[in-house]
Amino acid sequence: MRTVYIADLILTGAPQESIRNGAVVVNEGKIEQICSVEEIQNLGDGVEIKEFGEGSTLLPGLIDTHVHLAFDGSADPVERVRSADELERLAIMLKSARELLSAGVTTARDLGAPDLLDVRVKKMIDSGLARGPRMLTVTAPLTVTGGHCWFFGGECEGVDEVRRRVRQARREGADAIKIMSTGGNMTEGTLPSEPQFTLEELIAIVEEAHKYGMKVAAHAHGAEGIRRSLLAGVDTLEHFSFTTADGSMVEDAELVEQTAEKGTYVCKTICSGWGHYISEAVPDDQMRTLMDRGVQVVAGTDAGIDNTPHVDYVYGLEGMAALGMTNDEVLYSATLKAAASIGIAEETGSIEEGKSADLIVVQGDPRDDLQVLRNLKAVVAKGEEYVPEFHSETTWNATVDAPKYVPELTVKEDVISGV
Ligand SMILES: [Zn+2]
Known part of the structure; x- marks a missing residue:
């Protein structure tokens, strides 16, 4: 009917x-x-x-280009997923999917899940067994041994091995490839400022993925990881925070210009967990500046990470506007432009x-x-x-006036822990 x-x-x-x-x-x-x-x-x-x-x-319907269904958005989602058994993980993911839909998100790209559960959840949604947005999956993010989110099972190194790992992800049902081109805040023993893969490895990953029509999303905090990812030709740069060794964020104007020139999409993952910190640590016109320099910005929230429930999606859009984007630009970045960045603009x-x-x-x-x-x-x-x-x-609006929360970045023997 x-x-x-x-x-x-x-x-x-x-x-x-x-x-x-x-x-x-x-x-x-x-x-x-x-x-x-x-x-x-x-x-x-x-x-x-x-x-x-x-x-x-x-x-x-709104689009979140960067979520993690397996993380539940609590204060310590990594511990939660690591201590859960497979059934419990699946239950967490199905709830996350319904939270996204509850926020009006009808398409989401999961950028890292354990045990191929993202592929299973996608199939359940597609077959009508579960409700959730249209999902795009990457299976386990590719990372170096002991690197950011190694516990998802995507460790690989060397040009031959990373190529094989891309083919494996494809066989296992991944729609796209996620690479951890720098360390991250959620994994002890890694630094957001430090690059992980070599340029040669990144080039091999992108070549192999593109051969199969798969997009490549690069988690990239530090400038060197951003530079290598750009050179390798990834499709989207996630976070793009220019985090330095002391935890501050200092944009590299030349890299921003190159990003705009190449047309590489940028997802800043502004979200409720980081909102207070972002409003303190970055200039009020940060998004305006990126837009004015011609960077292709898309919406994505890293939903599921610390203190970032999936249902908080709109918070990220409000944050993009608060940092200088017009509402029209934000809406475009959350719909048609987001769809283009993940390769499904023909469909939604x-x-x-x-x-x-x-x-x-x-x-x-x-x-x-x-x-x-x-x-x-x-x-x-x-x-x-x-x-x-x-x-x-x-x-x-309600939270930027609240007492500011600043994540603790404690540097101990080259190990950053905390948020
Ligand atoms: Zn993420």
């Missing part, structure tokens, strides 16, 4: 494009037609009409005939105020409606 969604305003997802008093016709999981309200009568019988009324806005990311019926309806116009994205009136993923079960308690 066809379902027709009628809203006061439709934001198609293409920049600056909107339709007043339009209707979106959904049939068998796809957007069949976009028409005027008057044209609905031509559709004939067997049509269910859902009208959302005055002040409602229909827009594409905008309200277009023939695309998957991934849409949300909110009360209010998110171009005026991103907070209205929290007032969800409908969530539709691949044509299936979902009633949100979880609600986010954290908003950027």
Whole structure:
């Protein structure tokens, strides 16, 4: 049966494009037609009409290009996942998936999970056994021995070995490849400022992945890891924090320029767990500066990491705006541009005939105020409606005024621990 969604305003997802008093016709999981309200009568019988009324806005389902379903967003998600057995891990991941959907996220890319559980969760969602966003998976992130997130099982080294590891990920069901090009905050014994793979290894990984049409996402904090990842030709740079050995963040203008020139997408993973710190540690116009230099910024939150529940997705968008992006830019980065960055713009990311019926309806116009994205009136993923079960308690406006939380970066014998 066809379902027709009628809203006061439709934001198609293409920049600056909107339709007043339009209707979106959904049939068998796809957007069949976009028409005027008057044209609905031509559709004939067997049509269910859902009208959302005055002040409602229909827009594409939101996209989170960087999540971890296996992390539960608690104070210590790494310990939680390490001490859980496989069944418990699966339960955590299924809950995370429903949290994302509860925030209006209809597509998410999982950038690292244990035991191939991301592939299993994706299959469960695809087959209708579980509810969740459309998932893209990477299986275990590629890392060096003892490197960042080694406990996911993706350790590999040397040009031949890393090529083999890419092929293995593909065989095991990965849609994309994640590489840990620097250390990270969550793994003891690694430093965010330090590079991990050599340039030769990175080039081999990217070559091999691209051969199979797989995108490569590089976790990259320190400048050297960012530089090598860029040279190797990765598709997205995650975090892009320019973290130095003492934990401060100092942008390298030349690398930013090269990133813009190459058109490599950047996901800054602004999220509720780091919001206080980010608002303290980076300039208020940080995102504006990146945009003005021509960097292709996309939305992604690292959902699941410390103090970052998956349902807090909109917080990251509010943060991007607070750091200088316009609401229009943020919405584009969270829909069509995000879809392009992960290679699925043909399938989703905008309200277009023939695309998957991934849409949300909110009360209010998110171009005026991103907070209205929290007032969800409908969530539709691949044509299936979902009633949100979880609600986010954290908003950027409410928390930036709260007492500032600064993560403890304790440097001990070359080991950084803490957040
Ligand atoms: Zn991550």
